[in-house]
Amino acid sequence: MKTQETVFSLTTLLTDLGQRLFPGIPDETIRYGEALVLALLAIILLLLGLVLLRRPKKKNSASRINIPRALREKGTVIDIMNGPDTNEISLRCVITAVKTNKITCEIIERIGPFTTDKNRKLFCVFAPIKTPKGTVNSFSTTLLKLGHSTRTANLMVLSVPTRYTMNSRRKHARKKVADQQFIRVKLWLEDPIFSDTSYQDAIPQIGVNSFSSENTAHNANGVVNISNGGVGLSITNSLIPNDCGPDSPVVINLFMFNFKEKAFKPYWYAGTIRSLEESRPGFTRMGIEFTATATPDPSTGRLNWANRSEE
Known part of the structure; x- marks a missing residue:
């Protein structure tokens, strides 16, 4: 109802304006002009709406960067320790695949003792990465699966991290x-x-x-x-x-x-x-x-x- 009233008011305004500016022009010609103006306004509004709809939405900080995927794409080497309370590196690995609920890694170096218990909490450290919320270089994860056969001996599956931190390096680098x-x-x-x-x-x-x-x-x-x-x-x-x-x-x-x-x-x-x-x-x-x-x-x-x- 309000739209009809707006269109009627705009039409009346255009008719009154046309008669004042061009007093000798027939009413039918003025109505054609009104229709043309309204059509142009409709096209302008349509284009404006399309521009607004196509504008990309702002992503939250979590969706701006997928850290496991970034580590995989860069081939970053990750140090793995048996929990956050130790500085002794057990394994070094690289991420080979990332899914919504798990990360597959390939072990490239075995350095120290490694606890192979399933659901074992592990601590991973990598080269610092800048994110919208700050720089991070570590995360905690859970060992889901460790390869045992000859073909999968160097593969292990980890849970997807839910939180990343900036872990200060050891006081004396080894x-x-x-x-x-x-x-x-x-x-x-x-x-x-x-x-x-x-x-x-x-x-x-x-x-x-x-x-x-x-x-x-x-x-x-x-x-x-x-x-x-x-x-x-x-x-x-x-x-x-x-x-x-x-x-x-x-x-x-x-x-x-x-x-x-x-x-x-x-x-x-x-x-x-x-x-x-x-x-x-x-x-x-x-x-x-x-x-x-x-x-x-x-x-x-x-x-x-x-x-x-x-x-």
Whole structure:
């Protein structure tokens, strides 16, 4: 009803305007002109409506970026840990497929022990991605399925994350040791404060890379990774005493190759064993945190120990 009244009012207005501007023109011609004006107005309104309808709707922040799909498209490597409370990387993988309820990943590197229990909570860290709500680099997920056959041994299925966070990296970034010839280790399972051992002349209880004494079992030991805060070692099980466990004190002598001087330089540390985990068959992965450093005293031949300052 209101539309009819509007059209009638507009027609009357146009007729009155036409008679005033062109008093000699017949009423029939004025009505044709009115019809033409109304038709033009209708076309303009129709075009305006089509423009409004075709305008893209604003997407919410969740629909602007699909993080698993973005990680798959970029081929981003993801570090997987057995939960958010550990910094020890177990696996590295890439996402190969993304569906509404699951993510399929391919394992490209097995680094440490990995809990294969179904529905196990895992923590994943990747290179930071910018989103409308901020930068994220991690998410929690659930292990849904792990391949067991030869064909699917490196495949696993994870639940789709519902929340992403920015996880601060470890204080001391660990560097994986690929070439064992440039690092050598002597290890004593002792507390230097209460020990009378002259470490500079003593045979190590555990040796890594060339410090193998007469026991060939030492030759299989290796350095997994190293940082300013500690070192990860792969040790033959037969060399680890039964009373050795987490929180046990150790003394470490590291020999690192200095490429500029083309020589090995010694570094002395006291430390604490933080983890002992089963690794490949016959070996244990030992994680050690450095707690003190030492410098040799030329006059006495002893080591002067000092607690490490916060870096």
